[in-house]
Amino acid sequence: MIALRTLCPLLVVAGLALIPAFTSANTTLNFLVFALIVALSAQGWNILAGYGGQFSFGHAAFFGLGAYGTALAQARFGINPWVAFAAGIGLAALAGTVIGYLSFRAGLRGSYFTLVTLAFAEVFRILFNAASFTGGAAGVLVKLDVRPENFQFASRSVFYWVVLGIVALVLLLTMRLERSRFGAWLIAIRENEAAAKALGVDVLMVKLQAIALSAAITGAAGGLYVQYFLYLDANIGFGPWISVETLMAAIIGGAGTALGPVLGALALHGLGQLTKGIAGGTPGIDLVLFGALLILAVAFMRDGIIGRLRRLLVWGRR
Secondary structure, three states: OOOHHHHHHHHHHHHHHHHHHHOOOHHHHHHHHHHHHHHHHHHHHHHHHHHOOOOOOOOHHHHHHHHHHHHHHHHOOOOOHHHHHHHHHHHHHHHHHHHHHHHHHOOOOOHHHHHHHHHHHHHHHHHHHHOOOOOHHHOEEOOOOOOHHHOOOOOHHHHHHHHHHHHHHHHHHHHHHHOOHHHHHHHHHHHOHHHHHHOOOOHHHHHHHHHHHHHHHHHHHHHHHHHHHOEEOHHHHOOHHHHHHHHHHHHHHOOOOOOHHHHHHHHHHHHHHHHHHHHOOOOOHHHHHHHHHHHHHHHHOOOHHHHHHHHHHHHHHO
């Protein structure tokens, strides 16, 4: 019999895959694609912070590098978009490894590591906003050429399924990580780094592998973003918005769980749409309502949606 913790993610992915069969509205598909891109980025953050305990406020650095790597490889060098997408992921992973080595080798942890990641994201934003090669403040446009070999599709549903497929693969990877020795090492470092080191865990190497994997997944989210919207500038790629949404999605859904970032991203953006509907045409009121609801969610669901569902399940069994 399939365990409940394995069955639930499969049911969620299956349910999401069926949505285009019931609606082809652009508004709905745009919402879902964007929410899944944030979910993918949040899953990357979750591996490093949720499982490894290394909290980052600068995942925009990896998102932006993945996005710019994908966009510039096509616009400047004429590389096939699928290859460019892989190159963007590789660039983000390389940056994660370098940032991780410089930080972890220096013994940075906690708030110091958090501030360093935030600083790197801001440095990248300034550099890419000023460089002529990246298009400067004007940004970079990806040529519209609707063909599957160009990673562009005539139907939004197809792109939605592609994004969902990548999210599902990363979800399965995370579930596998939970049951692996590497995952156990990550959790041991999160709980007590000194004790893990005393037990023989190569703390530096495990952290480097975690941040490289985390950066690669977040870089994939950036590549999907630019491939869907076909435009990018430094404020989009390296802006604080993506770092905030990434960590909020993981925390609201349930940090340290495989399904948490997906549920958190869907809830986060669903909440945003709900507050806009409640606010009507009054500017700024939706943001006030959104912030208030987020504060309540974090205050009363500290272990996220997954933790709340687990408690309800235990209560139901009793």
